[in-house]
Amino acid sequence: MFRRDIYDASGGYRPVFKYSQDLDLWCRMSHHTKFYIMEDVLYKRYFAVKGSVSGVPRKSIEQQLLAEFSRYCHLNRINKNIDPYEVDPNFALLSFERNDKINYEFFRFAILSLCRSDMVAFDEYKEALSSSLKGIYYRFVLSIASLFPGTLINYFIKKVKNA
Structure with a gap:
């Protein structure tokens, strides 16, 4: 759960991250607020369910690559104070090395x-x-x-x- 003003301040979901939008959003929201861990289990995650992202190799590959790109953008924001995707999306995607x-x-x-x-x-x-x-x-x-x-x-x- 998160507050709407934090979501808006971080720019919301970015469509290019398709199957890794949550990771990208949470990384960007971390620059606007502190996170806390709740003891309550709010949902149970299932892995490799037929038809799900983790259950379809093509989607899983795309998710893993986009998650890695999201972490790359996050580390750049931390270390260099810039998000390469926001500066030049095309160049950022082309210059990214997994x-x-x-x-x-x-x-x-x-x-x-x-x-x-x-x-x-x-x-x-x-x-x-x-x-x-x-x-x-x-x-x-x-x-x-x-x-x-x-x-x-x-x-x-x-x-x-x-x-």
């Missing part, structure tokens, strides 16, 4: 999809890795894994579970 953690997450989801024989999800996560050098390495490994699933899946399952 970190290795998100590449690893896409890699991990791809391996888990392969283990479940969900080739549609596997291909979507594999495709999401194509825009960075580390991602290209992960794509290469995934290509090999898809050719020899029996041998490599056990190895990757151990790696993913231990990470």
